Amino acid sequence: MDDYAIGVLTNIGLISFLALSAYLLLIAGEMSFGQQAFFGVGAYAGGMLTSMYGWPLPLAALAAMALGALAQFLVGLPTLRLRGLYFAMATLAAAEMARILFELFHFQRQVEGEPVGPDGSQGFRGIRWVFAHGVEPLEYMGIIYAMLALALAAFLLVERSRLGATLRGVGEDPQLAASLGVDVNRVKLGAAAAAGALAALGGVLYAHHNTYIEPRNFDLMLGVHSLAYALIGGLGTALGPLLGVVLDIGALEGSRIFHGYRMIVFGGLVALLLVWRPRGLLDERSVQWLKRRFS
Amino acid sequence: MTDLAQNTLDGLFLGSSYALLALGFTLIFGVLRRVNLSFGPAIMFGCYAATWVNLNFGVGLMALALITVAGAVLAGAYVERLCFAPHRNGSPIAAMVASFALWMQFEELATIALPRHIYDFPPLHGGTPLEFGGLMLRVESLVMLLAAIVMCAVLWGILYRTRFGVALRAVIDQPQAAQLAGIDVPRVFVLTFALASAIGGLAGFLIAASHEQVTPMLGMWSTLKGLLAMMLGGLGSLPGAVLGGLALGLLEAHSQWFLGPQYRDLLAYLLLFVLLAARVPWMTTRSAS
Amino acid sequence: MAKTTFFLILSLLPGLALAQAPKADFSCKATRTDFIFDCTIRLSRGGKPLEGATVTVGADMPSMPMAHTVKPVKAQPAQAPGEYRAQPDLEMLGVWAVKLRLAGPVRDQLILHYEFDSKGATPVRR
Amino acid sequence: MSALLEIRDLVTAYGKIEALKGVTLEVQQESITCLLGPNGAGKTTLMMSIAGILKPRQGAIQFGGENIAGRPPHAIVAKGIALVPENRLVFPTMTVLENLQAGAYQQGDKKTIAEDIDRMFVRFPRLKERIEQQAGTLSGGEQQMLAVARALMSRPKLLLMDEPSLGLAPLVVEEIFRIVTDLHRDGTTIFLVEQNAHMALKVAQHFYLMEQGKVSFSGTPGALAEDEVIRRAYLGSSKT
Numbered sequence: 001m002d003d004y005a006i007g008v009l010t011n012i013g014l015i016s017f018l019a020l021s022a023y024l025l026l027i028a029g030e031m032s033f034g035q036q037a038f039f040g041v042g043a044y045a046g047g048m049l050t051s052m053y054g055w056p057l058p059l060a061a062l063a064a065m066a067l068g069a070l071a072q073f074l075v076g077l078p079t080l081r082l083r084g085l086y087f088a089m090a091t092l093a094a095a096e097m098a099r100i101l102f103e104l105f106h107f108q109r110q111v112e113g114e115p116v117g118p119d120g121s122q123g124f125r126g127i128r129w130v131f132a133h134g135v136e137p138l139e140y141m142g143i144i145y146a147m148l149a150l151a152l153a154a155f156l157l158v159e160r161s162r163l164g165a166t167l168r169g170v171g172e173d174p175q176l177a178a179s180l181g182v183d184v185n186r187v188k189l190g191a192a193a194a195a196g197a198l199a200a201l202g203g204v205l206y207a208h209h210n211t212y213i214e215p216r217n218f219d220l221m222l223g224v225h226s227l228a229y230a231l232i233g234g235l236g237t238a239l240g241p242l243l244g245v246v247l248d249i250g251a252l253e254g255s256r257i258f259h260g261y262r263m264i265v266f267g268g269l270v271a272l273l274l275v276w277r278p279r280g281l282l283d284e285r286s287v288q289w290l291k292r293r294f295s
Numbered sequence: 296m297t298d299l300a301q302n303t304l305d306g307l308f309l310g311s312s313y314a315l316l317a318l319g320f321t322l323i324f325g326v327l328r329r330v331n332l333s334f335g336p337a338i339m340f341g342c343y344a345a346t347w348v349n350l351n352f353g354v355g356l357m358a359l360a361l362i363t364v365a366g367a368v369l370a371g372a373y374v375e376r377l378c379f380a381p382h383r384n385g386s387p388i389a390a391m392v393a394s395f396a397l398w399m400q401f402e403e404l405a406t407i408a409l410p411r412h413i414y415d416f417p418p419l420h421g422g423t424p425l426e427f428g429g430l431m432l433r434v435e436s437l438v439m440l441l442a443a444i445v446m447c448a449v450l451w452g453i454l455y456r457t458r459f460g461v462a463l464r465a466v467i468d469q470p471q472a473a474q475l476a477g478i479d480v481p482r483v484f485v486l487t488f489a490l491a492s493a494i495g496g497l498a499g500f501l502i503a504a505s506h507e508q509v510t511p512m513l514g515m516w517s518t519l520k521g522l523l524a525m526m527l528g529g530l531g532s533l534p535g536a537v538l539g540g541l542a543l544g545l546l547e548a549h550s551q552w553f554l555g556p557q558y559r560d561l562l563a564y565l566l567l568f569v570l571l572a573a574r575v576p577w578m579t580t581r582s583a584s
Numbered sequence: 585m586a587k588t589t590f591f592l593i594l595s596l597l598p599g600l601a602l603a604q605a606p607k608a609d610f611s612c613k614a615t616r617t618d619f620i621f622d623c624t625i626r627l628s629r630g631g632k633p634l635e636g637a638t639v640t641v642g643a644d645m646p647s648m649p650m651a652h653t654v655k656p657v658k659a660q661p662a663q664a665p666g667e668y669r670a671q672p673d674l675e676m677l678g679v680w681a682v683k684l685r686l687a688g689p690v691r692d693q694l695i696l697h698y699e700f701d702s703k704g705a706t707p708v709r710r
Numbered sequence: 711m712s713a714l715l716e717i718r719d720l721v722t723a724y725g726k727i728e729a730l731k732g733v734t735l736e737v738q739q740e741s742i743t744c745l746l747g748p749n750g751a752g753k754t755t756l757m758m759s760i761a762g763i764l765k766p767r768q769g770a771i772q773f774g775g776e777n778i779a780g781r782p783p784h785a786i787v788a789k790g791i792a793l794v795p796e797n798r799l800v801f802p803t804m805t806v807l808e809n810l811q812a813g814a815y816q817q818g819d820k821k822t823i824a825e826d827i828d829r830m831f832v833r834f835p836r837l838k839e840r841i842e843q844q845a846g847t848l849s850g851g852e853q854q855m856l857a858v859a860r861a862l863m864s865r866p867k868l869l870l871m872d873e874p875s876l877g878l879a880p881l882v883v884e885e886i887f888r889i890v891t892d893l894h895r896d897g898t899t900i901f902l903v904e905q906n907a908h909m910a911l912k913v914a915q916h917f918y919l920m921e922q923g924k925v926s927f928s929g930t931p932g933a934l935a936e937d938e939v940i941r942r943a944y945l946g947s948s949k950t
Contacts (some may be wrong), residue, residue: 465804
């Protein structure tokens, strides 16, 4: 596979974490415009730990995930009682605040005689752990997809379990779920923390792939895109969001046929697709239908 | 002391542009119970259309204003047909994501039509700003404030003095009862969408004239400011939209003076977050599931 | 995949095994065809020109970097030692995060921000 | 007397679930026709299908010599049918006066509207006292009256009323039924869906019983012993 194909596949893998993160909140009944902020938290935290404090990547990833989960938990605590657009706008506000805080965040340390670390809007250069440890692009892509497979396995496991049913129940009808004794808020906060961790994991992997991050990478566009991927791909299964990402980044970006007109084609395609399937390609109904056919 | 007055003045001018944007957003949200993420990009389309015509044929200010408004209404109609009409009794999220998809289209269309990052846009009055009592006053800002006031009066007149206004308020209040009262609700949707797009187009023209430039970021900027002002003023309430816009303008003007642009935006978002988290009454009266 | 398992063990060892990072200066001129630029790259490491590296030049948009990527092009070594030439197609003007991927004697990646316009590219210092 | 409204084999479905499984009935000119039946029999679906809120899948609705099945609500109001919907649906933030003006939306001439509004205030004096009040702040009975008045503002030939007595105190129910008889006396044809079988049978000249989306009985009050009617209206006729 040439460099370009690896690059596209790596991008698909990285954004899929964000799409899964938005999907997890969507099935819990909450629409978030802010997952890019936790993606950013992961990127910054992971990058700092490896390039400023010499932590190994796996450890830094775990720490970043914990931080992402904590951050989304704290944002969710006062806002998860809000519904629909109110919650979306609260997450938008929180994410834009995070982006501006990244712009104001200057914290560097001398490593081998050179300042390393976030330098506000100049960004954060030199996250070179992957290169320093001689990891080939193909191998790094392997790691990303291994992590993604782990996340997917967790999703598919949860979806079959009682927890998965509770989650969807809370998403579809919180009052009904509450009347059945479900602590709706605790479930939503749990889902939010997990979504934060997922986004942060994507962030860590992105930072080390790109070796450079800057606040503008984590703007509203990324957040609304990940929400769109989850919805286009379908809310019926965790594979839905991945389908959304593959459709955009894979098919159109990779194919380069619509060279330069890609967004016009993709935008029109998405709008028409949503008219035909308002809950995405792999929505709940088609997933049930597939399960009946193949089980 | 004059700084305070100057900032308040600038805040009012800035706030009036936000108020116009919020009015457009609120009209669409009030009637359709949907968020149109392509509201800002449709305005940008109008501004880019005017810039393109100006670059190739050189037209006067009035013509530019008309082209901007017409472009915004045209783009708005395209968005309404593709994203909102099909999802009328469907899911609000689908309609919103569809409108986001068209935002991508408008943005790429703009960068293709006019590839350079920034294009000039003629100001209303090229000369030095007016001055009285030690306060600087740009013509664009004055016209912006006047436009906001006139638009509020026009909207109030439409809403409370015309048959269409009765229909519009009825649809906002109880869509099914409006149908039963014999109101052609789909037609009200289309006309309201056009009205909101026209208001957006006017705001876009004045914003571009006061910034004296257009960039592809105009779509994102006007969407964010419009949404922010609408939420601050109370989702779905037209007077709220105006108050929200003015409040946001004043907050930004003053915080920019004391804290600089980054803290200004940070403060605006922090205010929205805190108000939402505290679930203040005027903001959460209308349920927006 | 023995190498990956070895890597996993290696990765658990803390320590700052950060090799000396290479430096690059980068300049481009517009060509007759739209959005295609003729760029020269001078690579050095620890002050000495870096020769014999295989350099690929790619670029991302600062906003949504994973979605707007440009097909990377391989650079050809130029006359002077440590100097390389490439003709990337950027599809759009504006600010790009140019991504220089190095392989061969040293494996690394450098990200440099440039504003591309109809004449050439100027470094961006925000 | 000829039938003002004729419905033949009407089928309306929500997705795959057929709420109306082929309904056939008539409403005679200047009559009060009443429709009884247990919850979920499809009474409201029938009303909404006539008013155009729901699009029937099959069947015809003949009114004024034309099949209006599937026409949009505003066209049906123009033809002279007005529905007083279940739980009233007033415009809560608009005043009583504005609610009436909304009801007269299709009436172009301002003078006629003013006259009609005055006539409403004669028929419903309590609304006159509340003229500037927001409809949302009225009591249940007053909102019901406002909903009836709003429907009358479009000068309908046929008035559909979907459970007007729902959730109202007995005294207010009396008043509502007195309004129904007054309207009938003044020549309005009324098709009334009602849970309160006892009251409904007192005012109606003809009634239908509906169960699981089909008409199960048609006749004049007294054709079926009242307790039998009530039993079937509430418990359905299946002999389980």
